[in-house]
Amino acid sequence: MSYVDEVFDLVVAKNPAQPEFHQAVKEVLESLRVVIEANEEQYRKDALLERLVTPERQLLFRVPWVDDKGQVQVNNGFRVQFNSAIGPYKGGLRLHPSVNLGIIKFLGFEQIFKNSLTGLPIGGGKGGSDFDPKGKSDREVMAFCQSFITELHKYIGADTDVPAGDIGTGAREIGYMYGQYKRLTGLYEGVLTGKGLSYGGSLARTEATGYGLLYLTEEMLKCNGKDIAGKIVAISGSGNVAIYAAQKAQQLGAKVVTVSDSTGWVYDPEGIDVDLLKEVKEVKRARLTEYAAARKSAEYHEKKNGEHGVWNIKCDIALPCATQNELDLEDAKALVANGCFAVAEGANMPTTMEATEYLQKNGVLFCPGKAANAGGVATSALEMSQNSERLSWTFEEVDSKLKGIMVNIFHNLDDAAKKYGMAGNYVAGANIAGFLKVADAMTAQGIV
Ligand code: NDP
Numbered sequence: 001m002s003y004v005d006e007v008f009d010l011v012v013a014k015n016p017a018q019p020e021f022h023q024a025v026k027e028v029l030e031s032l033r034v035v036i037e038a039n040e041e042q043y044r045k046d047a048l049l050e051r052l053v054t055p056e057r058q059l060l061f062r063v064p065w066v067d068d069k070g071q072v073q074v075n076n077g078f079r080v081q082f083n084s085a086i087g088p089y090k091g092g093l094r095l096h097p098s099v100n101l102g103i104i105k106f107l108g109f110e111q112i113f114k115n116s117l118t119g120l121p122i123g124g125g126k127g128g129s130d131f132d133p134k135g136k137s138d139r140e141v142m143a144f145c146q147s148f149i150t151e152l153h154k155y156i157g158a159d160t161d162v163p164a165g166d167i168g169t170g171a172r173e174i175g176y177m178y179g180q181y182k183r184l185t186g187l188y189e190g191v192l193t194g195k196g197l198s199y200g201g202s203l204a205r206t207e208a209t210g211y212g213l214l215y216l217t218e219e220m221l222k223c224n225g226k227d228i229a230g231k232i233v234a235i236s237g238s239g240n241v242a243i244y245a246a247q248k249a250q251q252l253g254a255k256v257v258t259v260s261d262s263t264g265w266v267y268d269p270e271g272i273d274v275d276l277l278k279e280v281k282e283v284k285r286a287r288l289t290e291y292a293a294a295r296k297s298a299e300y301h302e303k304k305n306g307e308h309g310v311w312n313i314k315c316d317i318a319l320p321c322a323t324q325n326e327l328d329l330e331d332a333k334a335l336v337a338n339g340c341f342a343v344a345e346g347a348n349m350p351t352t353m354e355a356t357e358y359l360q361k362n363g364v365l366f367c368p369g370k371a372a373n374a375g376g377v378a379t380s381a382l383e384m385s386q387n388s389e390r391l392s393w394t395f396e397e398v399d400s401k402l403k404g405i406m407v408n409i410f411h412n413l414d415d416a417a418k419k420y421g422m423a424g425n426y427v428a429g430a431n432i433a434g435f436l437k438v439a440d441a442m443t444a445q446g447i448v
Contacts, residue, residue, distance in 0.1 A: 003040050004029045007049040018102025020324060020349070024109050025053055027353055031428035032435055034420050046447065048439060055108065057081040060101065061151045063129055065143040067136075076100075077148055079127035081161055082108040085441035088159055089125030090115055090193075090377060092166030095173065097132045104128055106324070107166075107348055111377070113434030114370040117409050120381040125161055127152070133168050145176035153181050158189040158387070164380045165194040167323065170240065171206070175199075190387025193380035202383035204398040205376075209346065210244025211399065212375015213319060214252060215406035217344045220367055220426070221317075223414065226341070229253030234315035234340075235272075236260045236308065237322030238281050238288060241346040241373065245319050247274045258310040260322060261288050263302065265309040270297035314338040321346030332358040345369035356427060371409050371430040378405045 001009075011025050029036075029049070036043060043049060059079040067073050078101060081089045091111040094104070104126050112124030131144050156163060165174055174194045181191055188200075195201035204211070218228050231254045235242050238259040246256040255271045266272070266288050273295055280291045292300035301309055311318060311331035318340050320327045324347065332355035335343070342365040345351060349369060351359070359366045379402055386392055393401075416436075417429030 002033070002037070003044055003049065004033050004036055007053060010050065011053050015102070015105070018105060020106040021102045021109065023353065024106040024349060027349075027427070028109070028113065028431050028435070031425075031431040034422075035432055035435065042443075043439075046443065048442060051442065052083070052112075052438070053109070055080045055082045055105065056084060057155075058101070058105075059127075059152070059155055063131065063144065063147050063151065065140070065147045067140055067143075075129045075131040075144065077127075077129045077151060078104045079152055079155060079161070079163070080104050080108040080125060081155070082124040082126070083112045083438065084123035085438050085445060086116060087121035087123045089161040090122040090164070090380065091124060091126040092128075092164045093169045093173075093177075094126070094128035094166040095131050095133050095168030096128070097130050099128045099130045103324075110348055110370050112438055113431060114374045115377055116434040116437045117371055117412065117430060118374050118378040118381065118405055119408060119412075120378060120405075122377065122381050125163070126166075127163055128166065128169070131168075133173065138172070141173060142176045145173050146180040149177045149180040150184065153184050156181075156191055158191050158384070162190065162380070162384060163192055164377070165240070167239065170194075171196055171201075190384045193383040195383070200383075200387050202379060202386055202398055203393065203395040204402060205379045205383055206240065207244040207247070207399075208379035208402055209241045209373050209376030210246070210321070211248045212378065212402055212406045213241070213245050213321075213344055213346045213372050214248035215375065215403045216367060216372050216410050217317065217319070217342065218252060219407045219410040220344065220365055221342060223410070224365055228317070231255070231316040232257055232314065233317045233319060234258045234310050234313050235319045235321055235346075236265070236310045236326055236350070237320070237347065238277060239322070241376075242321035243274065243277055243281060245321055245346050246272050246277065249319075250274060254317070257315065258313050259288065259291075260303075260308075260310050262322075264288055265301050265303065266292055266298050267301070267310075267313055268295065268298040311335055312338075315340050317342045317344070319344055319346050320350035322350065323347055324349045325352050327351045327355050329354040329358055331355060335359070336362045336364065340364060343367070344372040346373050348373065360425065360427070365424075365426070367410075367426045368430050370434065371413050371426065374409055375402050375406055378402060
């Protein structure tokens with residue numbers, strides 16, 4: 001049996017009931033096959049793959065907090081410190097009822113390669129909780145965040161592990177967590193990113209993942225003789241990534257016609273009104289029904305069982321920006337049938353493996369999330385640099401560095417795909433380029 005297959009079987013046996021983690025490992029290992037086979041003897045001897053797929057440390061903890069009725073609630077807290085070969089662990093905190101260890105491990109594993117691709121010195125980690133901030137009062141969210149950090153603060157620090165936002169963790173949650181960290185440790189340091197501007201946050205961090213997605217998409221299209229201006233774009237999600245992806249797409253001359261949330265989706269043939277979307281989602285924290293009610297040209301569709309809706313709308317470019325496995329084979333077929341020629345992932349692993357293969361086989365340019373959404377973590381790393389320097393850079397400075405990083409990422413993965421005989425396969429290119437740097441650092445640092 002090949003080394004890749006052996007290690008994949010081991011992952012399934014040792015991590016039962018973690019399908020998302022298995023999926024992420026399979027996708028990465030499959031596309032690394034050619035590189036692994038070329039170095040098989042050494043990698044086997046060093047158990048490099050076994051070490052790569054095993055987190056350095058997994059923290060599981062209880063998060064008790066008191067709700068507004070005086071009732072004690074208990075959530076599960078997670079932090080997976082996956083790989084520190086190239087820098088301190090870095091990765092977001094997801095707050096969503098669906099969170100479990102397997103989801104955090106899939107995200108942490110992906111993060112290793114994403115962080116490597118940015119070219120910045122950051123290792124891979126991820127964390128979160130099955131706490132749902134939706135429908136909770138500010139006081140309840142604060143109580144949860146303080147309890148979460150009371151345990152987690154023992155294991156994080158500006159030079160060891162630097163968490164950030166993700167689904168359900170925005171500026172409000174990061175603020176509460178930072179305040180509690182500071183109170184417990186007495187340290188004013190860059191231990192969390194995505195902070196508010198008044199206490200060490202970076203300009204352009206809020207916009208970074210969505211803007212970065214568009215900078216990379218623009219470069220991918222340019223290198224394939226296409227232009228984003230005048231194109232129709234379908235976006236899923238209506239959170240941080242989706243909103244700023246829509247904003248940048250429109251600035252670049254495209255028309256964004258869809259957004260969605262977990263209960264429904266909007267088709268707006270006149271183009272999404274981003275200011276209205278921000279008002280509904282960022283200020284009112286309301287559902288998309290409010291967007292549709294305020295905008296004549298918008299149609300609202302309730303989500304029916306298993307349907308993802310937005311991918312049936314005719315578009316040139318699709319940007320899934322909500323959550324994992326939200327674009328399946330049926331969706332991929334609808335996109336191809338409607339003439340979509342590019343898909344770039346704003347979310348983490350939003351496209352199933354079958355859908356990815358179908359898109360690639362049908363000539364759709366496909367860029368995986370670990371490259372396409374790396375602008376968020378890259379800008380988080382720029383926030384860490386500013387905190388260490390005790391300086392704040394201007395929006396333009398950060399934005400121009402972000403653009404440079406995204407263009408660079410695209411060329412790295414394009415070159416890696418070409419070098420290993422898979423030109424145009426950006427999934428393989430991203431995995432190979434991300435892996436080689438980490439493997440090199442792990443080998444140089446000995447058996448640790
Ligand atoms: P937000 O919480 O701001 O928004 C998430 C959006 O996705 C919301 O519209 C939400 O709808 C929808 N959504 C979440 N879960 C589900 C679900 N199970 N089914 C359907 N819709 C869902 O998160 P972000 O925008 O920050 O993150 C979106 C994706 O991008 C995630 O995969 C995240 O890991 C990834 N990402 C985020 C980065 C960042 O900087 N924020 C960086 C890199 C990747 P609803 O409000 O109804 O729940």
